[in-house]
Amino acid sequence: NAGVTQTPKFRVLKTGQSMTLLCAQDMNHEYMYWYRQDPGMGLRLIHYSVGEGTTAKGEVPDGYNVSRLKKQNFLLGLESAAPSQTSVYFCASIRTWGETQYFGPGTRLLVL
């Protein structure tokens, strides 16, 4: 039981490049979330999903897109990376609303 895994662990992009971050969970959880964490800002919600095929915007969605084609996977896309998107990205999941949210190990992204 791997829990929540994230790929890649670290990535360097040039401004304007695109990439996709993958989050996978093997706990059959319904809800999945993408956060970014920046110094002094805490965890901020980017997008989330309450089930396969659904997505919703969080607090800071601009510049990001997401897809949840399979229940176990939640993808975060950056179409045209900007230096302001340099951050640590965390994925999380919960079985159902109100239960414990489990986090992945994070992806560190540097945009030059």
Place this chain on the structure above:
Amino acid sequence: EDQVTQSPEALRLQEGESSSLNCSYTVSGLRGLFWYRQDPGKGPEFLFTLYSAGEEKEKERLKATLTKKESFLHITAPKPEDSATYLCAVFIRGGSEKLVFGKGTKLTVNP
């Protein structure tokens, strides 16, 4: 607007020196509150969930309590391995399916 405020931002203790971290919230209807521990370079790790005022939970040197306006994380006789950032988050009755996080308290325990 729903808000979660943690204090202090940073706390330095000597090994064995007990203290408390605070998480105060102003939300429209609290359904529950989570405490997490986060080590550098890692994702948050779940510690406790509290659902109602007066509830308490303990784990080793940590004890979490909840009132109608705030939660405390009490650390008794801390050890250097307790050094981490502690996060609290609330989930709200009737709100959307997301948590509201505080910015965390960075705890350093010196030997």
